[in-house]
Amino acid sequence: MKKRGYGIGTMWYGIGNTASNNPAGAFVDILDDGTVTVLTGCADMGQGSTTILAQIAAETVGVCLEDVVIVSADTGVTPDAGASSASRQTYISGNAVRLAAEKAREPILAKAADVLNIPIHTVSLKQGEVWNGDRSSGLTVKEMITKCRSEGTLTLGHGFFNPDTTKLDPENGQGKPFATYAFATQVAEVIVDTETGLIEVTKIVAAHDVGKAINPQSVEGQIEGGCAMGLGYALLEEVIIKDGVIKNPAMSTYLVPTSMDVPEVYPIIIEELETSGPYGAKGVGEPALVPTAAAITNAVTDALGIRIYDLPMTPERVIAAIKSAKEEKSD
């Protein structure tokens, strides 16, 4: 018989390394022609940090995204940004790039204020133009850079950011391990075949509070990928070790979800702005995956009325759980 069930999983996730200093640095150089070079140690392994950092630099300097080039993860030229782990790069390297870009634009703002003869705090830079309050002044950012550079003033800056944390007390673990947390709730729908023990995840709704979503499409991608990975954790994946030997070190015997296994995922982005984050951003890389197995487990329990306490919930485990529940009843 096929039984349908629903389950909720929630999670919280501290952004950055736990209870330790984990700063990131960045350099920003605004060039003569108004384009921008950012040097950052932040390694992009496909999650999209390079795009995010370019967006932050572009927004801060007031130029178009196309005018920013990111040079990343080369210890010969880029400053230390720490690891691309702990969902930390948008928050920490994002702040480092923002701070470096703010420093680099200082002479431009000063020059614009001087040319326009207005107080510096009313000047801002947006999409290549110099703004006076809420109006474009007609001056371009590029003109101001050229002026600065022709007068021998370079427009470059460095910045670093270290989240506000404390160590944990060694006796009782009290302290402030993280400056900010991401939150999420996922709801899973499953169909369990009580004959075969197969669990099919049919839908996942995934609502994630990521702070400001600097790149919403990329956030959605993270959420969808995280759900797929969480599904594998819940149902399929296990490195089988016998007497210290991995028995399934191959993609043919170690099962990861395929497109046939991954359900429709409904990502929902909640933007609770974090004041200490760059433009209000926190992070999403790991949170995307954290509650998925939990939600699926609760959905399977809802479907069967039987709870499984060991991952992964393979068909063998499901059948064994159904069998032992029957035996308990008949006892």
Place this chain on the structure above:
Amino acid sequence: MPECSVYYQPQSMADALTLLANSEGRLKPLAGGTDILPAMKKGELRDVGLIDLSKIPDIRKVSIQGNVIKLGSLCTFSQIENSPLIKDEVPLLAEAAGTVGSPQIRSIGTIGGNIANASPAADTVNAMVALDAKAKLDSAEGSRTVLVSELLCGVGKTNIQPEDAADLDLQGALTLKVLRSTVAHAKVKGFDVTEAMKVPGVVRVFTYEDIPGINGYGIIVKDQPALTDKVRFKGDALALVAAEDEVSAKKALELIKVDLEELPPVYDVWSAMKEDAPAIHDKGNIQLISKIKKGDVESALRQAEVVISRRYTTQKIEHCAIETEAGVAFMDEDVLVIKVCTQNPHYDRNDVARVLGLPMNKVRIIQMATGGGFGGKLDISVQCFLGLAALKLGRPVKMNYDRQESFIATGKRHPFFIDYTTASDKEGKLLAVKVKVVGDTGAYASYGPATLIRAGVHATGPYEVPNVDIEVLCVYTNNPFSGAMRGFGTPQMAFASESQMDIVAQALKISPLEIRRRNIVHEGSITATGQKLEGSIGIGKTLEAAWEKALQVMPELEARYK
């Protein structure tokens, strides 16, 4: 004909490659033109110039050398279809070539273009994949040979342009291979590499005695030797072979003799924690104990309406990033340059410098396009091997883990044993949680301490819990080591804590939604570590938004939860 901004007709391959190298992508090679001309006609390749390859000699030939059939890249389909050699030796390819388009297309379309464009309609490509055909790719910088099957990445996509670390091919680079232990726990008494060194092409065999710096790396605890003098798991690195080619390197691995004094292995955390267990590391097998205590759990348990205690276990899993670990290294004057796939370049630099006894600024790590990490590329994998060989031999070196080695030699998600007790009042308000977690970090700490501490900090879930007693232990065993993986211990804890929430809700006949509403953190809540939450705390909004959407897309949900 479509418009073309520039048109070249080089007379030699060298001229064509120079043109292509200097074109910054503005010139496209023109073979048969059956794909590129229609694309230009549609206006898809504006401002693109063409390098017509038709005048280059010798790339239109079908020939046989030994047992290898060579096809020039400009061989047309009709040429292949009608070649007696192809028809006799590889009829599959002749048949495939005969099915391409129409006779007109077959007489101008080329096999080189068919591969390079990765068109989904490329009939000959399937045959070439089935035949394990290799493609020789030339550029101004050099040439490389790749399996056609590995060249194709998707519709219209190839990796003809080298990008990933494994695709880099330095002129004269040596191939590195690691001899890995097949026993789990042993002292290394000595090596005999005499026979291995006799294999033609083998340049050097390295062991722990060749490590010039401090032979221990690790992000938190420097407990992992680059080449070990004590085996701690089946897969530990014993020796490193540098050879002119992969076949010689593999041959040498089989001929290295290692003298080992076996020690009793420990494969489970409970045996490993016993006082008389064989010590895997000098300081014992319990790598870390960390506690979080707040309030008075025992009295809360006594006052509770419901107390639920359960044991949860989670498994070891592998990241399975699409790209396995790979890199190259070479000396740039006195700077050691390592180009590698990594999530952690500056850490790599620091530990490579430590192991090789170099100043940090004499090691340069350049991240190559990295095909996924998920935590698996935070640790050292190939970096120290590459650095050691390049430094000692003064020659460029390369290495690439295959999938099996990637499984065996890199960190995994920690298996957890979680004993979880939850206490609640009759309204479903949580009064206390008591949690003990034991994580199997295997042979080395890697990110184990960070994983277990984070697990402890997050053990309550995003809920207000006034009384907590959390204890986490990170334990060494002789299993392959566990390390960082997306979530750092929190997916394990969410599985346990969210199961607990549903069990408590069921005991009190409250809905899973309602019990969460009653307990989630908000502005001003105090966490298990005593942190007052301030600022961005969106758990409530995610709960309501997810539920609202679930009601829309899961039609039977509402009836179920009435």
